[in-house]
Amino acid sequence: MTKAVADDRRRSLPSVDAVLREAGTLDPVARRRLAAAVRDVLTAKRAGGTAIGAADVAREARDLLADRDRPTMRPVLNATGVILHTNLGRAPLSERAIAAMREAAGAVSVEYDLAAGRRGERHGHAARVLAEVTGAEDSVVVNNNAAAVLLALAALAARREVVVARGELVEIGGGFRIPEVLARSGAKLVEVGTTNRTYLRDYAAAVGDRTAAILRVHSSNFRVVGFTASAASRDLASLARERGIAFVHDLGSGTLLETTPYGLGAEETVQEAVTAGADVVTFSGDKLLGGPQAGIAVGRRESVAKLRSHPLMRALRPDKIAIAGLVATLAAYRDGTAERELPVWRMIAASPAGLARRARALAAALAGAGIACEVVETRSTVGGGSLPEETQASRAVGLEGHATRLAQRLRQADPPVIGHVAQERLALDLRSVLPEDDERLARTVIAALSR
Numbered sequence: 166m167t168k169a170v171a172d173d174r175r176r177s178l179p180s181v182d183a184v185l186r187e188a189g190t191l192d193p194v195a196r197r198r199l200a201a202a203v204r205d206v207l208t209a210k211r212a213g214g215t216a217i218g219a220a221d222v223a224r225e226a227r228d229l230l231a232d233r234d235r236p237t238m239r240p241v242l243n244a245t246g247v248i249l250h251t252n253l254g255r256a257p258l259s260e261r262a263i264a265a266m267r268e269a270a271g272a273v274s275v276e277y278d279l280a281a282g283r284r285g286e287r288h289g290h291a292a293r294v295l296a297e298v299t300g301a302e303d304s305v306v307v308n309n310n311a312a313a314v315l316l317a318l319a320a321l322a323a324r325r326e327v328v329v330a331r332g333e334l335v336e337i338g339g340g341f342r343i344p345e346v347l348a349r350s351g352a353k354l355v356e357v358g359t360t361n362r363t364y365l366r367d368y369a370a371a372v373g374d375r376t377a378a379i380l381r382v383h384s385s386n387f388r389v390v391g392f393t394a395s396a397a398s399r400d401l402a403s404l405a406r407e408r409g410i411a412f413v414h415d416l417g418s419g420t421l422l423e424t425t426p427y428g429l430g431a432e433e434t435v436q437e438a439v440t441a442g443a444d445v446v447t448f449s450g451d452k453l454l455g456g457p458q459a460g461i462a463v464g465r466r467e468s469v470a471k472l473r474s475h476p477l478m479r480a481l482r483p484d485k486i487a488i489a490g491l492v493a494t495l496a497a498y499r500d501g502t503a504e505r506e507l508p509v510w511r512m513i514a515a516s517p518a519g520l521a522r523r524a525r526a527l528a529a530a531l532a533g534a535g536i537a538c539e540v541v542e543t544r545s546t547v548g549g550g551s552l553p554e555e556t557q558a559s560r561a562v563g564l565e566g567h568a569t570r571l572a573q574r575l576r577q578a579d580p581p582v583i584g585h586v587a588q589e590r591l592a593l594d595l596r597s598v599l600p601e602d603d604e605r606l607a608r609t610v611i612a613a614l615s616r
């Protein structure tokens with residue numbers, strides 16, 4: 166384009182005032198925000214040298230504003246086949262937890278003793294139910310498990326040594342690395358054993374005058390197979406007791422239910438870790454527990470008391486809404502309703518036959534709308550740093566067509582649908598979808614793809 170033509174086009178752009186007149190009456194805030202968007206549109210048009218009328222600029226400015234105002238964190242349909250998808254918010258919550266969180270949004274007695282009419286304890290709310298479901302003497306809740314580990318080490322081992330097996334110096338993801346967390350807690354790391362084998366005697370030889378604790382860390386996201394050995398939790402607890410030091414066990418996911426009935430590998434449960442004699446056992450609220458983001462430390466009364474009174478506690482404390490959701494989630498374990506009440510366990514417990522039936526229904530609905538697809542057998546995972554390498558038989562609806570293009574269109578659906586691309590095919594795995602969302606999934610996919 167010649168310079169003269171570009172200048173002509175520029176002159177043909179409407180003024181901001183002309184566009185705003187086009188937009189009609191607006192309240193002052195809306196007017197100011199629209200004016201800013203209009204200026205952005207005009208700047209883009211000027212650079213592009215395109216001619217455009219006032220009405221079109223107004224429309225584009227409105228679209229731009231709507232785009233900017235759309236929340237970036239939105240509810241999605243998780244059809245990835247990964248139940249605890251960290252990028253999709255880990256555990257979906259139970260109805261009871263959601264109701265409790267909604268109630269806690271107003272004024273609540275989070276730090277108010279209703280019987281005595283004076284200041285109360287934030288940490289008491291989950292303690293009773295945690296004692297009942299884990300068997301531990303006492304507990305403290307913080308905002309995530311990374312915080313629980315940091316707090317436990319800071320409270321029990323600052324300026325002293327912590328013995329950790331070389332095979333457990335792991336990175337969990339999101340930059341959580343055990344050696345670095347240990348350093349931040351003020352404790353000094355003492356590595357024992359080898360990557361694949363660490364014996365009780367390795368720990369025994371490393372414990373000395375400067376040792377404050379033994380730390381065991383769950384290998385959440387990888388598995389060492391073959392020629393391996395590790396000390397039993399019970400033996401580490403006995404050694405710690407004998408030497409007058411603490412045994413801290415970071416369980417990571419921390420399940421309260423057995424995983425083997427669902428075809429998954431065995432996991433040491435929270436109750437087992439407590440019974441084994443750990444001083445402090447830490448785990449997440451939003452992994453296999455199936456609740457809101459939280460970190461839970463349970464264990465012996467004296468050890469937990471040190472965590473609770475540590476200055477870091479104030480910086481790591483959970484908010485009232487998380488406490489409410491956690492207590493309501495734990496109540497499902499207390500009441501024996503976890504498998505049928507908590508979405509995470511409902512998904513884990515879903516049978517392949519039931520998943521196949523749902524996949525056939527979804528495939529039929531999509532085919533009826535002209536979307537080519539078929540039911541495929543898949544392997545789903547628990548995810549979220551739980552049960553590494555363990556999978557369950559699942560069923561998905563595989564969509565015919567260019568996988569990445571289909572995935573992109575479904576991400577733009579309302580609500581966005583997140584599938585799983587494998588072997589250049591987009592699959593919608595039903596393991597990570599609750600049955601009550603099947604119809605919405607079908608409707609959303611049809612609306613997004615049959616255009």
Ligand SMILES: *Cc1c(COP(=O)(O)O)cnc(C)c1O
Pocket residue numbers: 309310311312314337341382383384385415416417418448449450459460549550
């Ligand atoms: C997931 C995990 C953590 C971190 O827990 P968050 O609740 O995500 O902070 C720490 N340790 C282990 C072993 C884990 O698996």
